[in-house]
Amino acid sequence: MKKKITLKQIARELEVSISTVSKALKNSKEISKDTTEKIQAFAKLYHYKPNNIALSLKNKRTRNIGVIIPDIVHHFFTTVFRGIEQYADTKGYNVIACVSDESFEKEVINMEMLANGSIDGFILALSAETQQKKDFHHLMEIIDQGMPLVLFDRVADEVVCDKVVINDFEASYMATKKLIENGRKRIALITTESYLNVSEKRAQGYYKALKDHDLELDENLILRLPYQFEDEKKSEAFFASTIMDAVLCVNEIFAVRAMRIAQGNGKKIPEDIAFIGFTDGILSKLANPALTSIAQHGEQMGKVAAKMLIEKIERDDEIQQVESFKTAVIEATLIERESTINQIK
């Protein structure tokens, strides 16, 4: 077993000083050609690579970025993560991933763990609990320390920092409008409890579209489900008791579940009921019938977030200019598939 070799060992072995070795490896012209070659040959032979930790300590930058997401087993977050990882990779950054599990406390703990030197900046989507409590002191502290932070998807107006979101309101408006134009009159909305800012915005888009097309808002057409808990009973009761000809869902899981219940009740999709869901993941593509959905372009979102973060990190190194924060908006796209394709009657 050969432990990694250090500058000191090379220096001792070759009977030169540590500084000479360091300089030789960087092709400094201070060092003679002879010595340089000798040192480089030796270093190569022993696979010398500088120790990242020592470099981090010296340079005060780790080339690590911290990503905290509420849930990794969730298609949307996974794609965002992938975008982040891909972009970070091209820039020579590593990604430390933490999962908050929708818990405020885990979010805080994870942030504290990483904030003490392990990373150069954060990319984060707020946990459900954090959004509910509206307690953002941990984020404020991070910002106050001068550590770059980018919020994505689950953002909060109270936190002043760079953000990446999709145009939830407009996308939802557009989807609802599409259903209306297809002749649907009784359009249901299946959403989460309202503390999630994205669900709220999507609901707003739905309201506005109804209003603009002179359809009245019927509270009976709205089903609010707990975010993760699978409340099949509630959904079944909803479908049994409600007359509708279209459904808009704030995520694809809700949509696919709802489709199955409707089909179980003998409804034809899209003839009797049309469906549209947010999150264009594998579920939408492989559902039966294939689900029309709103692509959130998670991967692109991740890329943009990573780009914003890394730019800020590397700009911080230069000069401390006036702080300015941007919010990037990714345009959602409606992907039409079988669940809406046929015009009604």
Next chain:
Amino acid sequence: MKKKITLKQIARELEVSISTVSKALKNSKEISKDTTEKIQAFAKLYHYKPNNIALSLKNKRTRNIGVIIPDIVHHFFTTVFRGIEQYADTKGYNVIACVSDESFEKEVINMEMLANGSIDGFILALSAETQQKKDFHHLMEIIDQGMPLVLFDRVADEVVCDKVVINDFEASYMATKKLIENGRKRIALITTESYLNVSEKRAQGYYKALKDHDLELDENLILRLPYQFEDEKKSEAFFASTIMDAVLCVNEIFAVRAMRIAQGNGKKIPEDIAFIGFTDGILSKLANPALTSIAQHGEQMGKVAAKMLIEKIERDDEIQQVESFKTAVIEATLIERESTINQIK
């Protein structure tokens, strides 16, 4: 903006030495009660937290573990990752996640990046390309450096280290047997090209089950698809030209796709054709009909892998005993759903 405070600053401010501050914060009995209290109060006021990088350099351990997976947007790997992250979290470790994208080169580069001090150990599933090339020199080097390594799922016999796998052979055997016992005679297998060791093992289990039940192996019943590339044409041709009453698929995506094609051809599931897939993910649960599948227990796999790794890391600290490597086998479970539930005829 308040940058993080250091021991040195506290020492200067309180006019004591750095060592005194360090000791006081650790409640060393060397330091008087007065001084200790004063220092602790000051430290608390300024939210002092030791710098992780400095600690890592000193202690030669980072409390980071590196995870390299072929693809994060893949339900199975995602669940494994989650298991790793959860367990690591309880032990105070962070997880640095890299995606090899099934590429040998990215796998090597990622490993080299992390191996220079950034982490204390690796958890890794081989990329498809690595398995194809059978080039494991990068893993050998890591092992040679004395860095703990745990391979999971996509493992290789040539690499001597700790491993976590599922009993692919037995699970496949069991699933095939189940189909046979249900009266199925012509059981198809949809698998990947054979360089993936897991697919190979699953195919072997399938062969063995057929043989043990006096069913002959018909090559026409086997469809080999490229791992990621979606070859709809090939699948459609397969279903159009082949008579079968059951299908075993090496992953749930293949299974759900296949079900849709079969349904498109007017087949009833499970009456005409039964389906079983590997990977019990959300797709299986929400497919229509719900897919009977083999749960690989990714989360548990991740936990076990993380446990093995962390134990090795922390044991390394103590004494250098004789190296011994284990292979943990996670038992797969068959989850029966609608796609197989009815007995044939």
Next chain:
DNA sequence: TATCAACACGAAACCGTTTTCGTTGTTAAC
């Protein structure tokens, strides 16, 4: 009063780098 332990603290080494600032020895210029 000399001796000694206990107490409370500081100096310095160390982890592995980078980098600034000497310090040599040689050579060219005057």
Next chain:
DNA sequence: GTTAACAACGAAAACGGTTTCGTGTTGATA
């Protein structure tokens, strides 16, 4: 024959901690 310039290298500080090993001051003891 001085001096200045330069080439080639080393010493040391710095990054932010931990830890070992002094050391000076007390108070108690013989």
